[in-house]
Amino acid sequence: DQQVKQNSPSLSVQEGRISILNCDYTNSMFDYFLWYKKYPAEGPTFLISISSIKDKNEDGRFTVFLNKSAKHLSLHIVPSQPGDSAVYFCAASDTDKLIFGTGTRLQVFP
Amino acid sequence: NAGVTQTPKFRVLKTGQSMTLLCAQDMNHEYMYWYRQDPGMGLRLIHYSVGEGTTAKGEVPDGYNVSRLKKQNFLLGLESAAPSQTSVYFCASSYPRLASDEQFFGPGTRLTVL
Numbered sequence: 001d002q003q004v005k006q007n008s009p010s011l012s013v014q015e016g017r018i019s020i021l022n023c024d025y026t027n028s029m030f031d032y033f034l035w036y037k038k039y040p041a042e043g044p045t046f047l048i049s050i051s052s053i054k055d056k057n058e059d060g061r062f063t064v065f066l067n068k069s070a071k072h073l074s075l076h077i078v079p080s081q082p083g084d085s086a087v088y089f090c091a092a093s094d095t096d097k098l099i100f101g102t103g104t105r106l107q108v109f110p
Numbered sequence: 111n112a113g114v115t116q117t118p119k120f121r122v123l124k125t126g127q128s129m130t131l132l133c134a135q136d137m138n139h140e141y142m143y144w145y146r147q148d149p150g151m152g153l154r155l156i157h158y159s160v161g162e163g164t165t166a167k168g169e170v171p172d173g174y175n176v177s178r179l180k181k182q183n184f185l186l187g188l189e190s191a192a193p194s195q196t197s198v199y200f201c202a203s204s205y206p207r208l209a210s211d212e213q214f215f216g217p218g219t220r221l222t223v224l
Contacts, residue, residue, distance in 0.1 A: 009150070032211050043114070043200055043215030044153070089152060093211040096141060096160050097168065102152035 003027050004092050006101035013108050019077040021104050023090035026071065032093035035064060035075050037086045038103070044089060048075070080108045111136050114216035116201050122222045123191045131186040131219050133201030141204045142184035143168075143213065144176060146197040153200065159184055160206070191223045 005024045013019045023033075031052045036044040050057040050064045050073065057064050063076045077084055087105050091098040117132045133142065143158040145168075155168030159178040173195060175187045184203075188195060198220050202213040 006152075034212065036215075041218070043202075043217050045215070046212045049212065091153075096166075096206070097143065097155055097158055098211065098213060099155075100145075100153040102150060 001026075002102075003094075004090060004099050004101040006090060006104050008104050009102070010105040010107070013080045013106065015082055015108055015110050016079045019075075019080045019084065019106055019108070021075040021077075021088050021090075021106065023073045023075075023101055024071060025073075025092050027092070027094070028068070028071065030092040030094060030099075033064070033066060033073050034091045034093070034098065035062075036089045036091060036100075038089065039086050047088075077106075080106075082108050082110065084108050113137065114201055114203055114214050116199075116216040116219050118219060119217070120220050122224065123188075124224050125192060127191050128187070128189050129191065129221075130188075131199055131201075131221075133184045133186070133203075133216060134182055135184075135201075135203040135214070136182065137203060137205070137214065138181070139203035139205050139214070140181070141206055141213075142178065143202040143204075144174070144184065144186045145200045145202065146170065147200060147218075148197050156186065156199075191221075193223045195221065196223045197221060 034049040035047040038044040087103045090101045144156040145153045157176040162181040201216040204213040
């Protein structure tokens with residue numbers, strides 16, 4: 001039973017446009033949510049996070065929105081750049097560990 | 111600081127062989143983790159440790175053992191490798207309750223079991 005779900009395996013966006021990556025979760029007790037970015041042949045790197053007591057966190061071109069009633073979070077990238085092409089994982093903090101979604105591959109084309 | 115390092119980067123094993131993957135971190139983190147990444151499956155937690163001398167099972171622990179004899183090292187062992195263990199293995203570390211529970215990942219080990 002997946003507690004963290006990313007239902008879109010891939011997303012293709014034109015450079016300069018907005019990229020929206022979605023994530024759903026089932027456990028209302030998660031206290032932090034994180035987004036990681038992963039390039040091929042590299043380890044995941046932390047991108048941005050949000051506490052469960054907030055509904056928005058912004059860092060430059062990246063904004064994460066949290067809708068607790070819907071158990072849904074999204075990552076917005078504006079404007080999208082070719083260097084943003086990667087796999088994005090959302091994760092939820094569960095006591096001493098993170099539970100990851102299956103990832104969404106973002107491709108940003110010129 | 112090197113961050114999180116993993117040894118080796120690549121390995122090919124035959125079914126039934128054993129091996130140990132080494133993870134080292136120089137950030138004085140208390141917590142360390144081993145994940146495997148398979149296509150369409152995301153990152154799945156194998157085992158983790160919340161401090162020197164402690165280990166705990168994650169989501170997919172069968173067929174693996176771990177040890178945390180030193181705070182900076184976390185070893186993942188395969189006693190009798192199987193083709194189903196072909197995967198990319200990532201180690202991560204974190205400092206508990208620091209900000210958002212961010213974990214720092216190593217570059218990965220690509221393991222193929224024939």
